[in-house]
Amino acid sequence: MSAIRLLVLGAVRQHGRAHGYQVRNDLEYWGAHEWSNAKPGSIYHALKQMAKQGLLHAHEIAPSTAGGPPRTEYEITDKGTEEFLALLRTSLTSYDQKMDVQSAGIGFIVDLPRGEAVALLKERIRRIGEWRGAVTEHYVPEDGPEQLGHIGEIMNLWVHTADADAEWTRGLIERIERGAYTFAGEGEPFVGVLGEGEKNPYATGTPHPGDRG
Secondary structure, eight states: OOHHHHHHHHHHHHHSSEEHHHHHHHHHHTTHHHHSSOOHHHHHHHHHHHHHTTSEEEEEEOOBTTBOOOEEEEEEOHHHHHHHHHHHHHHHHOOSSOHHHHHHHHHTGGGSOHHHHHHHHHHHHHHHHHHHHHHTTTOOGGGOTTEEEETHHHHHHHHHHHHHHHHHHHHHHHHHHTTOSOOTTSSSOOOOSOOTTOOOTTOOOOOOGGGGO
């Protein structure tokens, strides 16, 4: 799966309604342009495509009294919410994916109930263990990478990465079970989006034609 769909749907959902530049600004505020494919062109393309697919509703906004082109504001639909939650759950449980997908999932994990988040993370650990077991049928980490020549370093990297992911996930589960963070249904969530006109200290400042739409 691509992280961009999850990121864009989640950003629109947090705002309620948002125009494209607000979504871009939020994703740059989260640093997503550094760790994912959330570049301006990808963001604006995703907004338009998901509106065509019925995941977002596009509201045409009249030009301001100060002039300038009209903007389109996007609002997530019921179908879009279902897609967002499905992508979120997959991002938290699937190990065979890029880091940007996992990172996007962690960014929206509090949109789920606490118990479900913990259950999904435990499933992730189970799947990591299953994957590791399949790999180590052919490669014994304790014997060192040299057993397979320099190609063994690739296997070594994979196993170490899986072990680190599992260890980090166990730590996250412990923090969540101790009461860290505010999850769905527990009260006012952490505000991770910028207000209208609020300055973004992490903005790239690089203009894009889609900023005006």
